[in-house]
Amino acid sequence: MSDTTTAAAQAGGPPQISQISEAVIRIAGNSQDGIQAIGGFLARLAGRSEQEVMTFMTIPSTISGGPSIFQVRIGSGEVLSAGDEADVLLCFYQHSYEGHLGSLKKGGIVLYDSDHVKEIKPENETKYRHIGLPISSLVVEAIGGTGRDKGKNVYALGLIAKMFNLEVPKLHRLLQERFAGKDPKVAETAIAAFNGGYSHTLAAAAELFKFKPGENIGQNQIVMGGNEALAYGLIAAGVRFGAGYPITPWSDIMELLRKELPKYGGSFIQCEDEIASVSMAIGASWGGRVAVTGSSGPGIALKTEAIGWAVMAEVPLVVVDVQRGGPSTGMPTNVEQSDLNIACFGGHGDSPRVVIAPSSVEDCFYTAIEAVNIARKYSTPVIIITDQGIATRIEAFKMPELNKICQDITPDFTPVADHKPYDLAAPDGVTRHLAPGTRVASGKYPIVTGLEHDELGHPTGSPKLHLQMTAKRRNKLRKLGAELPVPAVFGPPEGQVLLISWGSSKGPVEEAVKQARAAGNAVSSLHIKYLNPMPNGLEKIFEGFSHVFVVELNDEGLYGYGQLAALLRARYCDSKIRGITKVDGLTWKVREILDRVNVMTK
């Protein structure tokens, strides 16, 4: 909590209220306690209160039971990361208490369920402010025994609402909306549980807080998760067909598209496996309208042969890779950015394709639209490589102007006189396909194929054509590279250290830059969204710095660099490019980045 301005405390009076500009609240319990739901309520409330919000959650891969946490950072200004340390920790069990006390900042408040948390070490009591409440029993008191397990989260939300002076009518409304359509008793019980928590005298808390008004006054904000934003982005882009096979954390996207696409006249098909999914999506794309498939981890590996076909046949396609910890089944619910290599190079042969990574929830929405447009414009597969760090995170962002952004990409079946899909003389060097059903008056119809081919798509063994077609597939993406916007440096364009981020690491890296500069260090950062091809001109930016450190969530590998660092070194042959990597399954803490920078610049 920063900028604490404390109102004068009156002796013996009500607890003092501190004005704060941001707070990090971590809730720890088991997955069945509805912890994600409290986090969601807080995030949504912050969005409706014109406050910035960023959340962080972990979910266990085993569905029933198991530890689960939700961390929400609410701020009146721009929130870049989920926060290194919590100001308030709410824990339901002994294991949550022990497992997460370390994430609390010194002097922070730990609010615990004294029905379950029994052992408190005296040295901890001096380090953190402890508030024990028999939450489990109090919930029973508030709503009766039946709601014991179900109501705990909402009761805790009431406690937090009190502690942070949150807007009760808005929260009541959120609860009502959440349970709308169910038995009205459900909503009544939830509100009773909430009120129980809210009216509990937190006298022992000694301190209550109030957020300063947000900076986004009057801004119409929307709150959602990264996977949701990506799926809605695809819909806005005009995608109307998709195919997939379930796997965490990709499944959210396919479930949403399955449910939503029919409203727009589209379908999403659950297939027998990932190979079928990518094949079906490619078939539909050839049918005339860019289609989507996606997966995580192992499923992406299965799709590579077919993606290679789409590269060869030059069929537009969008593939979503929600990265998780690998290799193999790996760490299904942990964040990692270790699929960059497979996204850029997965498959056999020389098969250039496009890879783009969104950096925030809002960016997921717009990246999806861009991916569709690039796929169409360059007739190529585009891989959207996102990660668990954004996929399951909730953020508030400005309501997109849907009337302007939603696009119509209905295929054009107007007959043509003649056609050559793999036209070597095409002015833009890009292949154009005709959807089946389109009449070609000359009577010469094109074939799409994975064999090396001539301009009409018929197979050829000619070395000359293989050379020309390989160059054609490569050059169109070089052309795209030349069209890509050169990213802007965050911070001054010259200094000691340039940090490079991609994907969800953008926020923590930029926050690290802010903190480093506040401490007088010449650190800037550069975020690379378009990863393959990369924009031109990055070497000019590197010239302004003594060190270039690529911050990414993957292993340093056999040669000591993360995956993007290795790509950048290969492209720029610049020995000042080095890697800052980690694979602990968690997003970057700002502290971790700064510590590594310190060590590496010593």
Place this chain on the structure above:
Amino acid sequence: MPTLAFPSEALTRTGSLNVGSVPPLADADRKPLMKKDVAADHPTWCPGCGDFSVLALYFKLIEKRKMHHEKITTVAGIGCSSRFPYFVQAHGAHFIHGRALPFASGVSLSRPDLHVFVFGGDGDAFSIGGNHFTHTARKNVKMTYCVMDNNVYGLTKNQTSPTSPIGYKSKTDVWGSGDRPINPMKQAIAAGATFVARTTHTNPNHVLQIMEAAMDHDGFSFIECLSECVEFYPGAFDGANPRKGGQFPLVPENHDVTDEYAAYQLSEDLMPGKFGIFYKVSRPTKNANEAKIISTNREKFAALPDWQILQKNFDRMK
């Protein structure tokens, strides 16, 4: 709102060909397609390969059924037989080994105006593509799938295929294959195909008749067409060729094609086995099921432009 580096663009469709506009073609002005109109590359098959007759009969079907040129959609995986689309002068796709069915499903499900024909081999269908065969059949995706079964891997030059009979000597079983072959008819019936028929390349009239019936079937129609690989497995189907001393027994006239058990019994012995339609039932297609889901979902939204449908969702996320 962030500005997109890549906004939506209208795309030119013909590359370097400056071809101008083409007037619409009224049905009355269409000339019936002849073989010369729909034959493309000269097939690369070995002289005498059974696949030639399947191709010739596909041309016949196109001619006889007065198909519109642009609507002919031919899809295949990889194999000798799968080179089929190159030989047809029409829209076609030559996909990867074993995955023709999901590719074709993508076309079928997104393009209800097309009837997709898929051609391929026994390895493509029952080995690498076995999983897709089962699921495309059970989902009853509307298309016609003609497996040109030669009981061998032709393109890769004589390895054991999933339909090679026990004892077949191939390069991968020099002492004779020992694995029980797949029975394509049983496989199709058990998987839930709604049209299951068997024919052989040596009886052109029968092939055409089966292709027509398959094309008219609303659902996943599966044809096993025996197609001899003269190069690696000559004589494989002599037993089903009366000119070579074999027999061509038709499915008995009193066979009830809706009786799954009877169809299964017909499939018991496959050399020569029976020829004709073993099984044919009507069950909602995946295409129809999806269309129904769409129409139910569209009821509330049909009057709205797409962006307003999305706006409704977004308004709830405020």
